[in-house]
Amino acid sequence: MDTTVIARSIETKQSIETGLPRSLTVVRNDKILPIYDVTPFTMLDFPGKCAAIIWFSGCNMRCGYCHNPQIVKGKGTQGIADIFTFLKKRKGLLDGIVLSGGEASIYPGLPGFAACVKDMGYAIKLDTNGTRPDLVQSFLDQGLLDYVALDYKAPPEKFKTVTGIEKFQAFEKTLDLLCTQTIVPFEIRTTVHTALMEERDISAIINDLESRDYKGSYYIQNYINNGGPTLGMLPSQERTLDLSVLPTNKKFSIEFRNFP
Numbered sequence: 001m002d003t004t005v006i007a008r009s010i011e012t013k014q015s016i017e018t019g020l021p022r023s024l025t026v027v028r029n030d031k032i033l034p035i036y037d038v039t040p041f042t043m044l045d046f047p048g049k050c051a052a053i054i055w056f057s058g059c060n061m062r063c064g065y066c067h068n069p070q071i072v073k074g075k076g077t078q079g080i081a082d083i084f085t086f087l088k089k090r091k092g093l094l095d096g097i098v099l100s101g102g103e104a105s106i107y108p109g110l111p112g113f114a115a116c117v118k119d120m121g122y123a124i125k126l127d128t129n130g131t132r133p134d135l136v137q138s139f140l141d142q143g144l145l146d147y148v149a150l151d152y153k154a155p156p157e158k159f160k161t162v163t164g165i166e167k168f169q170a171f172e173k174t175l176d177l178l179c180t181q182t183i184v185p186f187e188i189r190t191t192v193h194t195a196l197m198e199e200r201d202i203s204a205i206i207n208d209l210e211s212r213d214y215k216g217s218y219y220i221q222n223y224i225n226n227g228g229p230t231l232g233m234l235p236s237q238e239r240t241l242d243l244s245v246l247p248t249n250k251k252f253s254i255e256f257r258n259f260p
């Protein structure tokens with residue numbers, strides 16, 4: 001027999017024995033997913049839902065203020081069977097699962113994984129830096145998303161300085177995809193460390209969102225030094241953003257997080 005067929009037979013048998021979802025039969029039972037950790041319960045990270053957070057390791061950006069270098073540079077620690085055992089046990093106790101990281105969208109297996117999570121009855125929130133518009137489009141087409149939190153890292157001229165990569169055009173595509181649909185609620189957020197971002201940068205983002213007819217909430221998050229290492233070993237901020245000079249507008253709400 002063809003070795004591929006043998007392998008598939010074995011994998012299918014394993015899926016029957018373990019009860020893992022059929023769509024994951026091409027993945028071995030003992031496969032370690034690129035999942036760094038799981039937060040088993042949160043009421044704060046998925047609006048209106050009791051949720052768990054799945055933290056995917058790895059990221060295609062290198063934001064200097066990133067508080068999660070261990071996740072960005074880390075490897076997966078969780079076996080597929082453990083994750084699905086957890087999800088099965090929490091059915092009825094949790095409403096939703098947050099796919100976060102790192103950057104979950106760079107994991108090639110995410111569509112299959114998300115489809116399984118959705119099939120189990122969970123709502124899905126995706127936290128993303130917006131560099132995979134193809135994946136977001138496909139998730140929207142398949143009805144896999146219930147909420148999206150999109151990071152608007154910086155205006156185009158600052159994008160590489162803040163993130164380490166030239167991906168503003170990809171981010172912009174994701175932003176347009178979300179702004180031109182009405183099915184899936186989403187929020188946009190920017191973290192500000194004033195060594196990287198100034199008032200005029202945030203003003204440019206606000207004006208850009210207005211020009212795109214954005215209607216949701218825009219969260220401006222003040223960088224907080226939590227004492228741990230950051231990816232770029234940034235020093236503490238010498239000042240916080242001067243909120244009084246930002247444009248006011250009437251088309252969408254602007255919310256401030258972690259400002260004194």
Ligand code: SF4
Nearest residue numbers: 059061062063066102
């Ligand atoms: S803050 Fe930047 S580097 Fe850190 S996980 Fe998010 S996108 Fe990646």
